[in-house]
Amino acid sequence: MAKRIIIVGGGTGGTMTANILASKLDSEIRNGQVTITLLSDSPVHVYQPAFLYLAFDRFYEDEFTRSERDLLRPEIDFVVDKTTGIDFKSCFVQGASGKKYQYDYLVLSTGSYPDPSAIPGLEKGGDWFYTQEGAKKLAKKIASFEKGRILLSVGVPHKCPVAPLEVIFMLNDYFKAKGIRKNIELYYTYPIARLHALEPVANWAVGMFEKEGIKSETFFNMESVDPEKKTLSTLEGSEVPYDLLIAIPPHKGADIIVDSGLSKSGWIPTDKQTLKVTGYDNVYALGDGTDLPISKAGSTAHFEADVVAENLTSEIKSGYPAHFYDGRVLCFIETGLHEGTYVWFSYTTPPNPAPPSKLIHWMKLSFNRIYWMAARGLM
Ligand SMILES: Cc1cc2nc3c(=O)[nH]c(=O)nc-3n(C[C@H](O)[C@H](O)[C@H](O)COP(=O)(O)OP(=O)(O)OC[C@H]3O[C@@H](n4cnc5c(N)ncnc54)[C@H](O)[C@@H]3O)c2cc1C
Structure with missing residues (x-):
């Protein structure tokens, strides 16, 4: 029987993980050995960093939203169905539609909310x-x-x-x-x-x-x-x-984290290196929803998506996970409307802001436009 991978959350982390996984497990998916299903509560993917520019009328809705289905590789099943419960013992996700989604592996990227x-x-x-x-x-x-x-x-x-x-x-x-x-x-x-x-x-x-x-x-x-x-x-x-x-x-974290009994704080207890959810060997978490002692940022979710996808791939191909997240984060920082800087850091390397420049500002603006390639797992 095919190994069923369910990913909850059609934001940055969930979308990247699904696309990277689908590319790494291409032959297994074609042979019917693996299926990937992404569940989200919305058909629309929103690039949230654009909100900073929206506040200055410098980014508009048609530029920072895309159809989630269009961002996903065709072999990924995409279902708009809000997760209302997770049974970690019997390994299924409960959808608001009443449907149950059985999984062999589960990935949670359910975000954080003001x-x-x-x-x-x-x-x-x-x-x-x-x-x-x-x-x-x-x-x-x-x-x-x-x-x-x-x-x-x-x-x-x-x-x-x-x-x-x-x-x-x-x-x-x-x-x-x-x-x-x-x-x-x-x-x-x-x-x-x-x-x-x-x-x-x-x-x-x-x-x-x-x-x-x-x-x-x-x-x-x-x-x-x-x-x-x-x-x-x-x-x-x-x-x-x-x-x-x-x-x-x-x-706060997504309601489902408390509602499913996963944690009282609302943050997902996550191993800082393997990104496995504490106590559940077949469940991974990434992005803003984890309790990791690092910045809640899209770049964090981006780097973590690589690790989760690589670990699931090695579990399926070799039988064990073999990749580790090192706490890597990269943040561009606008220092005005025309210049910017950036910081890069990890669990062990402190940040060191570069001198602000026009070039770094343009790099941030460029990333805002090519984000869709990153979401597709292409960079
Ligand atoms: C103003 C602003 C500026 C930012 N600037 C930057 C920046 O410059 N650089 C940077 O790296 N990051 C930036 N970020 C942060 C970045 O957007 C987030 O860190 C990133 O989106 C986190 O990804 P995620 O997958 O964890 O969560 P999200 O992208 O928020 O995705 C969570 C998904 O889970 C879905 N979901 C939640 N609950 C359920 C449920 N019960 N059932 C089904 N689906 C569910 C949601 O609908 C959503 O699609 C910024 C954010 C904001 C708001």
Whole structure:
């Protein structure tokens, strides 16, 4: 009987894993020894990094969405059916349609989601660019903002660790280009004692903030927002007035992770090297949904997809997994509207931001356009 591989999640990690696997197991699929099914709750694939640009009217829906079916190799079965339960003992996934999907191997790439409801008042008093609707709404506010304080506040955990810095640098350039930067106070805050979780990035940002006149406050953890008074109160006791509040809401894992009993925290317990789910030898996890101590980023999911696909291939061809994830992450960082830098790091190698340049900015913009090739498993 064919080995059945079920992948849950039609985002970055799930799509890449499915396509890489289908190419590696091409002959087994043709011979009827392996089937690959990808289950997702939406027929549409969304390239989320575009939301940062959407907030500045620099990326549009027809550019950052594709039909998931069109991104997948034809030999992959694609089914739009939200997973509502997983029986790890009997090895099946329960779909909202009522259908059960039996598996020999299961891959979970179910993502992470901003949860503004975790901070009282934030839904009414704040804005964010971490969802499509949020970024669209924020774009209008940025376009009409003329003077006052823009307060940026960061909840944890959250995906794309560098996006808070990117948005503040882009706001800086946007208002400079509009000729009204002097009327606007950019007030960046961060939950720990420095400007960013990655220490070399935090140290590098200090110089950029001084040069560009961006104000900052650290040890700043959102407690509640008063939408009428337009103030944000913190767990540390400060109350900061704002004219526009841009928040990165704290994130949570997909509901199915708690609902299936896999974990109470909502994050998937995952082995940092093999990417197997703790306690289940035939289940792998990747992407934002894992509990790994690394950045929740598309590049993380990209590197992990290679490892999961290689391990499943070696399990099927040789009988055991033989590949290990080293914690590799690559993040491009916009340092404005015209320049960028990047950081590369792993479990053992700290990041080291390169000097900002136009070239790196163009590399980031180029990747935004060729992402679809990466999703297809072609790079
Ligand atoms: C504003 C912003 C900027 C970003 N910038 C960058 C960047 O510059 N560089 C970078 O590397 N990363 C960036 N990212 C992060 C990147 O988009 C994510 O890290 C990446 O998408 C994670 O992939 P994933 O497969 O784990 O999750 P996702 O891509 O979110 O996919 C999860 C999928 O699971 C599906 N799903 C969830 N629950 C179920 C269920 N019960 N049943 C069926 N399907 C389900 C969802 O519909 C979705 O399709 C950014 C993100 C945002 C929001």
